[in-house]
Amino acid sequence: MKSTFSRVLTLLSIVILIGGCSTSSQTGETESAAVTHPLGQASVSDDVSDANILQVAIGSEAHSTLVAAVQAAQIEHVLVNAGPLTVFAPTNDAFAKLPEGTVEDLLKPENKSTLATVLTRHAAPGSFNPDALKKEAQKGRKLYMATGDYLEVTTEGDDVFINGIKVVASIQTSNGIINVIEEVILL
């Protein structure tokens, strides 16, 4: 009798203590479940500033595969950062040139970090438009990429090449440069 009474009271005491103090922890559960990953600065809406690298890429039909890949790798925020950043942006045709199934494979959730590495290898800290790249080539300097790789810059007549891939167009954005290429950089 004695032990039953004490056990019940002890249990009740514990229940009351836990239950009574849990209100503050419950309020934290109202966070939105809709966002699948944090977008960081990419969630900032700004329709008056000059467009940044991500906004320009999203607006380019020829880069829908690249944009999809950036979203799958969840690295949008890198392309809207203050930079400055130079992105060598492969076109949809460039991705299509890869062996069949490569892109589909890379886009699988389990390959997210590989995909991120492949994409990051297309970005260099700093502002390098074709003129700046030519200067790099003249001085025999390699371009340091965000993965830590050094890529060779070469010229041929008026054309400039990164790792042997020709830069076909260049766009100044608010936070850096987009240099359009028609092959994916693979090491």
Next chain:
Amino acid sequence: MKSHIKYLTIFTIAVLMAFSCGQTGGTSGALGGDLASRSFVPPGEHDEFYAFISGGFSGQLAIHGLPSGRLFKVIPVFSVDAEKAYGFNEETKPMLETSYGSIPWDDSHHPDLSQTNGEVDGRWCFINANNTPRIARISLSTFETEEIIELPNSAGNHSSSFVTENTEYVVAGTRFGVPFPQRDISIDDYKGNFKGAISFISVDQETGRFNLEFQIMMPGFDYDLAHPGRAASHGWMFFSTYNTEEANTLLEVNASQNDKDFIAAINWKKAEEYIAQGNFTEMPSRYAHNVWDESTQMATSTMKTSVRVLDPEKCPGLVYFLPTPKSPHGCDVDPTGEYIIGSGKLAAAMTAHSFTKMLDAIENEKFDGDAYGIPIINYDDVVAGVVQQAGLGPLHTEFDDKGHGYTTFFISSEVVKWKVGTWEVVDRQPTYYSVGHLMIPGGNSQKPFGKYVVAMNKITKDRYLPTGPELCQSAQLYDISGEKMELLLDFPTVGEPHYAAGCPADLIKPNQMKFYPLEENNHPYATKTEADARVERDGNEVHIYMTTIRSHFAPDNIEGIKVGDKVYFHVTNLEQDYDVPHGISMIGANTSELLIMPGQTETFVWEPKQVGVWPFYCTDFCSALHQEMQGYVRVSPRSSNIGLSWSLDGE
């Protein structure tokens, strides 16, 4: 049985702990965790209201959010600010010009917001300089000071800067009587010779530009605070006065003799008629008018030389005096415009005058003599009611949207809520400590937002971690949405928070300038592209046309500068991207950094004194390569014949 008691005791303690666990953490038992959540704005979310809190003796204006109390920005207005180069760069130096020369400081007191049809409209904030009388206008699109006008014939510009209900005027009254015109006379000759000017500054509805339209030269009382009439009383302005004794020494005793001082009721529409009729005197005066031009991004200072003055003795119907007990401080008009509340700071009760009764008394000439030709209305014929025994030392009243007044009491350290019309006290809450003014968003308008009141305290003592003899300035936030006021939050402010204005954030957020469009930059020394960057010499003056963009200056190597040169760095930030300012500072420059917003041009002057090679760098962390954003200037002897040259990456 004994052990039953033991378990019952444990049970009881558990129950008590469970009930009390939400209330730990506050020194007061009334402060629960639940209250904390009501002033909490979660990370990344916005406050519901802006609060514009005067910086007091810092001379600036602080922007806070409510209900969080978070500080967003301190706008430099009347004092230099090295952080923002205000008063240091060539563009803003003219903003601090006065008829006394450049003044690096003032004491800012009473912010007020522009209105349309008696409601806060989110266009501009105005604030007064108390020491060297001036009024400033701040854009609520850029949050920059755009204009400052000096007030002649005025001293201790305290009864300012209150806005009429369509922002027709910003009105400013003088605290000190001063000789009018200023001259060399004995201080003992105060009575009759010293006057108190009340200034009406018109506001251009398109540009916001000021013009000192006229001054009313009132008797030499001390004009303390003011508020505009609204709705039916629109066209009138009400001013509290003290020292109607016209004492000039030991005012703490000698200005407290009269049983009643006055609230001055000024019919400014009548004033406009007298001006239109030419019934004024054009008085020679000197006062500076400083205007910031967004197009040229430069301020100019113009010295004005005359002002139109109205003499109330010669202008019947212009001014009436409403007797009000014991040195009233606050002079506050309720949202309907019917009641004018005088807070006699030494009085045992607060007086509410009726606008309707006032008009009736004027019409039927229910006067009790006059002061300097200004009719004094019979007290009993204008009083609507009295809030009895509300507290000690009433200072200032604001109103909610449910028919209540909220008055601060300095001596009894409390906010008292009372009912307009019945004058009964409904609630009272202590403040910590010795509260001055208070603010309800939209308080000086027909449409207050009666959700919160901010009380601004004069004494802090033990409320925060101590910081030596000088403690932080403090405000307190109360929830006033219910019958009883509830203290939610203490928060620190800048300088002395004399007074504040507030409004819903939605009135201001949509109008924000994100950056200055480069194509609209008409600064005479703007450099719109890197290709235009250059250095020019004109005798000893050297002008550097420099640009910034992530992450370099152009040019970044300059040679051919000589000791004794006066070197102007005109720096244009080429960015057109929100929140990407660049800064620049030069070793040994006898001035502040520049902090240049996107699309803007700013200038600092450097006078090199030593031969050598001297670096400059970007002071605002602008980008991943910010630390690389730097340059050099080579300084040669005066006799050197090295020509000017400049480069970026060798070009």
